[in-house]
Amino acid sequence: MLNALEVFTTVVVGVMVGVEFSVLFVVNPILDALPEDSGQLGHAHGGRMLGAVMPFWYIGSVVLVAVWAGAGWHHHGTGLVVTAGALLIVSVVMSVLLLVPINNRSKTWTPETRPEDWKEQLNRWLRFHYVRVAVIIAAFAVLVAARS
Helix, strand or coil: CHHHHHHHHHHHHHHHHHHHHHHHHHHHHHHHHCCCCHHHHHHHHHHHHHHHHHHHHHHHHHHHHHHHHHHCCCCCCHHHHHHHHHHHHHHHHHHHHHHHHHHHHHCCCCCCCCCCCHHHHHHHHHHHHHHHHHHHHHHHHHHHHHHC
């Protein structure tokens, strides 16, 4: 049963990493290359869509890792699982304090209602997102190492 939990948790975190990596290196460059206001509208729509799903995914990942750490407390690799959990908690704290406030504003913007500094705000979100993606990639790598 522990083995199934380990595999399931690793896959859930890995898919989350893939989605966030894709947002960073695929979706955002595509949106930024669109003409006129299309990119900003795409960012707003993506913020609404992913903003509705990602909180559950991030918190769910932390819960799964915590269950894995608890269930496998006396097994090899538990320290790595706890480390991965700590990294995922850092990503949640970063999200709540740094990224979500910007996302909550930007998802309501239209070309008519966006503030003058909208590009700077999106660039700030992007810088924070780079760091968050690095943190969740590290958490994923540590989880994979814990399974070895």
